[in-house]
Amino acid sequence: MGDAAETVVEATDVWKSFNGITVLAGVSVYARRGEVVGIVGPNGCGKTTLLRIIAGLEKPDRGRVFVKGRVLLVFQENLLLPWRRLRDNIALGLLYRGVSRRKAMEIVESVAGMLGIVEHLDKYPGEVSGGTARKAAIARMLVLGPDILLLDEPLAGLDVESRRSLGEAIRRIAASGKTVILVDHNLDEASRIADRVYVLTNPPTRVEAVVDLRDVPPGERPAALYEALSRAARRREG
Numbered sequence: 001m002g003d004a005a006e007t008v009v010e011a012t013d014v015w016k017s018f019n020g021i022t023v024l025a026g027v028s029v030y031a032r033r034g035e036v037v038g039i040v041g042p043n044g045c046g047k048t049t050l051l052r053i054i055a056g057l058e059k060p061d062r063g064r065v066f067v068k069g070r071v072l073l074v075f076q077e078n079l080l081l082p083w084r085r086l087r088d089n090i091a092l093g094l095l096y097r098g099v100s101r102r103k104a105m106e107i108v109e110s111v112a113g114m115l116g117i118v119e120h121l122d123k124y125p126g127e128v129s130g131g132t133a134r135k136a137a138i139a140r141m142l143v144l145g146p147d148i149l150l151l152d153e154p155l156a157g158l159d160v161e162s163r164r165s166l167g168e169a170i171r172r173i174a175a176s177g178k179t180v181i182l183v184d185h186n187l188d189e190a191s192r193i194a195d196r197v198y199v200l201t202n203p204p205t206r207v208e209a210v211v212d213l214r215d216v217p218p219g220e221r222p223a224a225l226y227e228a229l230s231r232a233a234r235r236r237e238g
C-alpha cells in the first residue's frame, strides 16, 4: 500500500454529545483505499458512535465527515436468521435487490471463498462456530459490494484461533481493494491486523495517539504500538 493511495474516509474534528454529556470531543481519523484502520479505546469512549457517524447513521454535533464510495457497517451482533442456511443468510440482501438466485449464489461462493467459509455454507447458524458465524455476518455485507466496510468489534467473544483466522480474512478483504475500519478494545489484536491504529482516550474522547504500522513486521507490531504510546505519554508529560 503506497502513500499515493487515495483517502476514502476523512472524519475531521468530530464532536458528539448525548444528553449533555460530551462523548466525542474533536476526533479526527482518516482511511485510505485498501487499508485496515484500527480504532481502539476503552469501553464507552464512543467507538461505535464514531462508526455510526462515518456510516451516516448518526449526525455529528460538529465536524466534517467525507466518505468516498459505498460504506456498510457490520454490527457487533451477527443478526443471522437461525432458520436459514448460511448461504441464504449471506444472499439475503442480494435477493432483496432483485439479483437472480443463480447470480446471487455465485457472488456468495466467491465472497465465502475469500473468507474461508465455503464448506459451511449449507449449515445453519446454530451449527457453526462463533468465528464462522461472524465471517458469515461480514460476508452478508461484502456481497453487496461496499468500498468501505466498518466492523464493530468483529473479534469480540471469539476464541484465539477464530480471532487469528478472522484477522487474516480481514487482511484479505483489504488486499482486495476495500477499506476496512475496525473497532476493538484490545491494542495487541488491533495492531496485528491494522495498518494504522488510532488510540482513543476516555470521554470526553480525543485521539491519544495514531500509530502507523504498515512497515513494521507483524510480530513486532504490539511492541511498536506500546513504544509509540509511551512516547506520546512522555510528550504529554512535557
Ligand SMILES: Nc1ncnc2c1ncn2[C@@H]1O[C@H](COP(=O)(O)OP(=O)(O)OP(=O)(O)O)[C@@H](O)[C@H]1O
Pocket: 018, 019, 023, 041, 042, 043, 044, 045, 046, 047, 048, 049, 050, 185
Ligand atoms: N443514542 C444514544 N443515546 C444516548 N447515549 C448514547 C447513545 N449512543 C451512545 N451513547 C452513549 O455514548 C457513550 C459511548 O457509546 P459507544 O457505544 O459509542 O461507546 P463504545 O466505545 O463503542 O463502547 P463499547 O466499547 O462499550 O462498545 C456511552 O456512554 C453510551 O451510553
